Amino acid sequence: MSIYLYRWGKLAFRRKWVVLPVWLLFFLVLAGLGSSLQKPMTDDFSMPNLPSERATEILDKHFPGMSEAFAFDAVTGTYVVGAPPGQKLTDPANRAAIDGLIGDLEQLEIVDHAEPIVNPITATEEMGCLTGQPDPSKCSGAPLNVLSETAPETVAYFSVPFAITDFADITAEARDAAYNAGDSARAAGLTVEISGTIAMEQEMPSGKSEMIGMAVALVVMIVAFGAIVAAFVPIITAIVGLGAATSLIFLSTSVLSVPSFTTFLASMIGIALSIDYALFIVSRYKHELAVQDSAEEAAGTALGTAGSAVVFAGLTVIIALVGLGIVGVRFLTFMGLGGAIAAAFAVLTAITLMPALLGAFGKALFKPKLPLIAQHDPEDDSVVTNGTRVARVIARFPAVTMLLAIVVLGLLAAPALNLNLGLPGEDSLPKSTTVRKAYDLRTEGFGEGSNGVLQVAVDLSETPVDQRAAALDALRDKLRSYSDMDLVTEPQMSKDGAGALINGIPKTGPNAQSTKDLVQSARAAESDLNEQYKMSYGITGTTAIYADIDHVLLSKIVPYMAIVAGAAFILLILVFRSILVPLTAALGFLLSMGATFGATVLIFQEGELGLIKDPHPLVSFLPIMLIGLVFGLAMDYQVFLVTRMREEYVHGADPTDAVIKGYHHGARVVTSAAIIMISVFGSFLLESDVTAKSMGFALAVGVALDAFVVRMVLIPALLVLLGKWSWWMPKWLDRIVPDIDIEGSRLREVQAAQRSVVATPTG
Numbered sequence: 081m082s083i084y085l086y087r088w089g090k091l092a093f094r095r096k097w098v099v100l101p102v103w104l105l106f107f108l109v110l111a112g113l114g115s116s117l118q119k120p121m122t123d124d125f126s127m128p129n130l131p132s133e134r135a136t137e138i139l140d141k142h143f144p145g146m147s148e149a150f151a152f153d154a155v156t157g158t159y160v161v162g163a164p165p166g167q168k169l170t171d172p173a174n175r176a177a178i179d180g181l182i183g184d185l186e187q188l189e190i191v192d193h194a195e196p197i198v199n200p201i202t203a204t205e206e207m208g209c210l211t212g213q214p215d216p217s218k219c220s221g222a223p224l225n226v227l228s229e230t231a232p233e234t235v236a237y238f239s240v241p242f243a244i245t246d247f248a249d250i251t252a253e254a255r256d257a258a259y260n261a262g263d264s265a266r267a268a269g270l271t272v273e274i275s276g277t278i279a280m281e282q283e284m285p286s287g288k289s290e291m292i293g294m295a296v297a298l299v300v301m302i303v304a305f306g307a308i309v310a311a312f313v314p315i316i317t318a319i320v321g322l323g324a325a326t327s328l329i330f331l332s333t334s335v336l337s338v339p340s341f342t343t344f345l346a347s348m349i350g351i352a353l354s355i356d357y358a359l360f361i362v363s364r365y366k367h368e369l370a371v372q373d374s375a376e377e378a379a380g381t382a383l384g385t386a387g388s389a390v391v392f393a394g395l396t397v398i399i400a401l402v403g404l405g406i407v408g409v410r411f412l413t414f415m416g417l418g419g420a421i422a423a424a425f426a427v428l429t430a431i432t433l434m435p436a437l438l439g440a441f442g443k444a445l446f447k448p449k450l451p452l453i454a455q456h457d458p459e460d461d462s463v464v465t466n467g468t469r470v471a472r473v474i475a476r477f478p479a480v481t482m483l484l485a486i487v488v489l490g491l492l493a494a495p496a497l498n499l500n501l502g503l504p505g506e507d508s509l510p511k512s513t514t515v516r517k518a519y520d521l522r523t524e525g526f527g528e529g530s531n532g533v534l535q536v537a538v539d540l541s542e543t544p545v546d547q548r549a550a551a552l553d554a555l556r557d558k559l560r561s562y563s564d565m566d567l568v569t570e571p572q573m574s575k576d577g578a579g580a581l582i583n584g585i586p587k588t589g590p591n592a593q594s595t596k597d598l599v600q601s602a603r604a605a606e607s608d609l610n611e612q613y614k615m616s617y618g619i620t621g622t623t624a625i626y627a628d629i630d631h632v633l634l635s636k637i638v639p640y641m642a643i644v645a646g647a648a649f650i651l652l653i654l655v656f657r658s659i660l661v662p663l664t665a666a667l668g669f670l671l672s673m674g675a676t677f678g679a680t681v682l683i684f685q686e687g688e689l690g691l692i693k694d695p696h697p698l699v700s701f702l703p704i705m706l707i708g709l710v711f712g713l714a715m716d717y718q719v720f721l722v723t724r725m726r727e728e729y730v731h732g733a734d735p736t737d738a739v740i741k742g743y744h745h746g747a748r749v750v751t752s753a754a755i756i757m758i759s760v761f762g763s764f765l766l767e768s769d770v771t772a773k774s775m776g777f778a779l780a781v782g783v784a785l786d787a788f789v790v791r792m793v794l795i796p797a798l799l800v801l802l803g804k805w806s807w808w809m810p811k812w813l814d815r816i817v818p819d820i821d822i823e824g825s826r827l828r829e830v831q832a833a834q835r836s837v838v839a840t841p842t843g
Contacts, residue, residue: 081391081820082384083830089383089435093376096439103433107324114327120248121333121340127409130628131603135618138537142579147620155244157258157278159185160237160518161200162271162525168233169224169270170210175201177268178236184261185240190254192241200224200236220567221583225525227567235525240278247277255279259514273518275506275531280515292766294318296759297355304359304752305366307446313437314358321429322350325422339411342418345401349709350422352760353397353716356753357390357430360720363749365438366446375442379435385727387431388820392655393719394427396648397712403644404708407636412701416708423712467747471740474796482797485789486671492785493674495682501630502591502697504771505622506531511694523589529566532590532623534599538571538580542614545577551613552580558605559584564598586623591697596627626700633700640704641711645669648715654820655719656726658807664798665718669711671794672786676706679785680778684770692770699771702778710782713757717791720753721746725799726807735803739796747792754787 092099139147148154161178163169169178182197191197200223204210209219210233214226224236242258244250258279262272294315301311325346332338364386368378401423404416438445474481506519519531538555540548552571559568559582566587571580584602586595599619609615645666652662680698682688687695725742733741761783764776799806809817 082388085387085391085431086380086384086830088380088431089387090376090380092432092435093379093439096436099432099436100440103320103436107320107327110324110327110331114330117334118330119333121338121342127629127632130625130632132618132620132624132628135535135537135620135624138539138579138616138618139581139620141539142574142576143537143581146581155242155247155250155278156276157240157242158237158275158518159240159262160235160273160275160521160525161265162273162521163234164269164271167269169236170201170233173268174270177265177270180268181262181265181270181272182238184264188257188261190242190244190257192243195241197240198223198238200238203238204236216567218570220585221569228525231525235521237522237526239276242278244278247280250278252281255281271517271521273514273521275515275518275522279513279518280509292759292763294351297351297756300752300755300759301355301359302450304363304748305446306450307448308450309441309447310362310366310445313362313434313441313445314355316437317358317429317433318351318354318426320433321354321425322347322422324429325350325418325425328421328425329418339414341411342414344418345415345709346418346422348760349397349401349419350426352757353394353423353426354429355756356716357394357426358434359752359756360390360749361386361430361434362438369446376439379438383431383435389655389719389723390430391427392651392820393716394423395651396715396719397423399647399651400644400708400712400715403640403647404704406640406643407633407704409633409701412704415705419709465744465748467751468740468744470747470792471743471796474743474793475736475740475800478797478800481793482801485794485797489671489675489785489789492676493671493678495679495686496674496677498686499677499681499703500591500593500685500697501634501700501703503626503629503700504769505590505626507589507591508696508770510768510770527566527585527587528589528592529586529595532586532595532626533621534584534586534602534619534623535621536582536584536602536617536619538582538615538617539578540580540615541578542616544614547613548577551609551615552582554613555609555615555617556582558609559602562598562601564588564594590623590626595623596630599624599627630700633704637704637707641707644708644711648711652715652718653809653813654817656722656807657809657814657817657819658726659809659813660802660806661722661726661799664795664802665715665722668790668794669714669786672714672782672790673707673710675785675789676710676778676782677703679781680774683777684774692773694770696770698774698778702775705775706778706782709779710786713783714786714791717750717754717787718795721750721791722795722799725796729807735806736800739799743792743796750787750792754783757783757787 136147159181161169161181163171163174167174169175178199178201182199185191185197186193201210204219204222204224204226207219207222209215209222209224209226214222216227219226223238224233226232228234244254255278259274262274265272297318298311298315301314302308305311326343329338329342329346361382365378365382368381369375372378372381398420401416401420405413407413506515509516509519511517511520522530536555536559538552540551543551556568556571559565564587565584567585569583569585571582573580586592586598588595602619606617649662649666652665653659656662680702683691685695685698687693721742724745725738728741729735729738758780761776761779764772767773767776
């Protein structure tokens with residue numbers, strides 16, 4: 081491979097005014113097709129074959145249309161009303177204000193007038209619950225908090241049917257109209273907040289992350305190259321690569337239903353990888369200019385060596401991202417594919433566009449040279465850099481540095497034992513939003529579990545008619561027997577009499593582990609009840625769906641890691657022609673992942689250090705996304721750093737010297753690349769959404785720990801301790817594994833032959 085890339089690098093450098101127009105034409109055509117054929121993207125977080133779907137089937141059978149309220153893209157709206165301090169909602173003035181609120185809502189065009197809006201006070205009266213001592217067995221489902229011991233009749237809620245069918249169709253005007261309908265009631269002194277999708281705004285990236293990432297990358301590359309012009313070349317390839325990847329994703333919407341968040345991961349990966357890969361090649365090119373006979377030869381050599389590493393580093397990222405498809409979750413599959421497309425274009429621009437840009441900028445690339453910056457070339461073996469000093473310390477005390485790295489990672493990993501997962505619900509929104517205020521107000525009036533009611537859909541088709549009442553009583557008694565269940569409502573019977581709907585209100589919120597355990601226990605009880613009464617049931621609702629998704633995602637982590645790590649292991653055997661180097665790379669990644677999970681749990685779930693004022697469970701898909709992304713990047717740094725060590729070893733250095741020299745050559749570029757990644761990911765902490773914050777933090781910490789502790793401390797220490805065994809491979813395997821020559825041995829032979837031909841007199 082090194083020879084092919086070397087030849088292409090020289091050709092692209094020489095024929096730059098052909099390559100650049102071709103790339104420009106390709107980019108413009110792809111961008112034009114993407115923008116002209118693009119269709120709207122979708123928002124679909126659904127998963128197939130969840131246990132909660134059983135309840136949906138029962139609802140469809142006995143309560144036609146009711147299951148639509150549980151769809152991910154359903155438009156829902158619940159108004160939560162609070163009385164002024166010291167008053168009750170049943171006071172005449174407040175009751176009149178609620179009547180006025182419902183009247184205002186009935187005038188809105190966005191409301192479905194085919195269904196009446198139920199007044200919560202009237203409904204509570206009809207249930208016989210506005211008495212001195214309301215019966216908990218009958219009034220637990222009342223929409224007015226008559227059962228409150230401290231402030232009864234102060235909080236109420238009611239649902240509003242909307243004519244809008246899909247969440248994506250909700251406009252800002254519709255959202256404002258829904259909220260402003262409560263203005264008259266607010267003027268009367270009531271608190272009126274809205275929960276549900278009608279009040280949720282689609283979170284759009286602020287753009288701060290990309291801008292900060294680009295800015296930091298520019299500064300890092302100026303420091304790395306010691307020149308301003310050279311720092312802009314990776315920015316150009318990043319813009320082109322990301323633009324092309326995004327255009328291809330937009331183009332795919334003409335034939336596929338693509339989730340709108342596909343471009344989120346693509347932009348994150350595209351910017352970071354494009355800059356990283358360009359940085360790696362330009363750094364090598366800078367050195368080759370000093371030792372090669374011409375700039376063209378330097379470009380070819382840089383692409384043949386560093387470019388080979390870029391190709392295989394990119395392949396590890398692509399494998400990790402495409403592997404997300406095995407989870408079986410549609411939005412994760414498309415996010416992975418979007419990121420893989422961006423990674424592929426990052427590699428493509430680095431090995432095809434980059435050498436042409438090097439040729440176009442020519443001698444001006446590293447001019448003017450900035451004073452006091454990048455004074456020492458890390459490719460020059462005659463100078464001692466900070467990387468050399470660190471490598472010598474590691475080589476002198478390999479066992480100590482290895483143990484220190486393991487202890488640090490182990491201590492950070494300890495909090496990961498308390499990992500709790502959930503989906504971003506209404507409780508994770510900023511406290512300033514009406515949805516979060518509605519959640520808190522409803523919690524105050526009815527308990528936190530009221531925000532995640534369990535809908536138990538019961539099928540009595542096989543139950544004898546004379547036993548149906550007894551069957552429902554037995555089910556309700558069983559549900560009430562659980563210590564984490566707060567209230568169980570009276571069953572709502574279907575018109576055919578063969579179905580029922582029971583609401584169970586947990587004591588804790590939708591994302592609490594105790595609530596998820598309650599769902600599992602309630603489902604497990606079905607077999608006994610079915611055996612006795614021939615009754616079957618399913619459980620759905622926000623809480624049940626969250627529990628199902630958590631279970632599915634957690635169950636996929638191990639097979640996902642096995643497939644991705646196995647594929648990457650084979651790829652790294654090709655790269656390093658070693659068994660132990662890929663093995664230590666994978667084991668080191670497990671340590672960095674454990675430490676990353678621990679740090680994220682400590683800050684975002686347990687609220688330590690006061691960085692997060694409102695701690696919550698980590699979002700369910702964070703672990704698998706984190707594993708996929710950081711694994712790919714970790715293997716990038718492994719390839720960038722350890723290929724230089726192998727290159728030195730293959731060219732005659734003893735194992736310890738090879739580690740020191742390879743570290744000397746690769747430390748600056750790995751450090752620069754990691755800082756860029758950390759800046760891009762860390763900038764997501766500026767977003768208001770807690771999910772974006774936690775993902776940005778986890779990715780930034782994951783890259784920092786893996787790059788600076790595992791790749792730059794632990795792995796070099798292990799290679800020193802292993803000595804020549806680091807590069808051992810069984811002879812039988814050595815014979816069947818193709819030699820891809822990533823270290824450029826054949827390339828050097830070709831260059832030496834070329835020089836000898838030039839030096840030979842022609843007579």
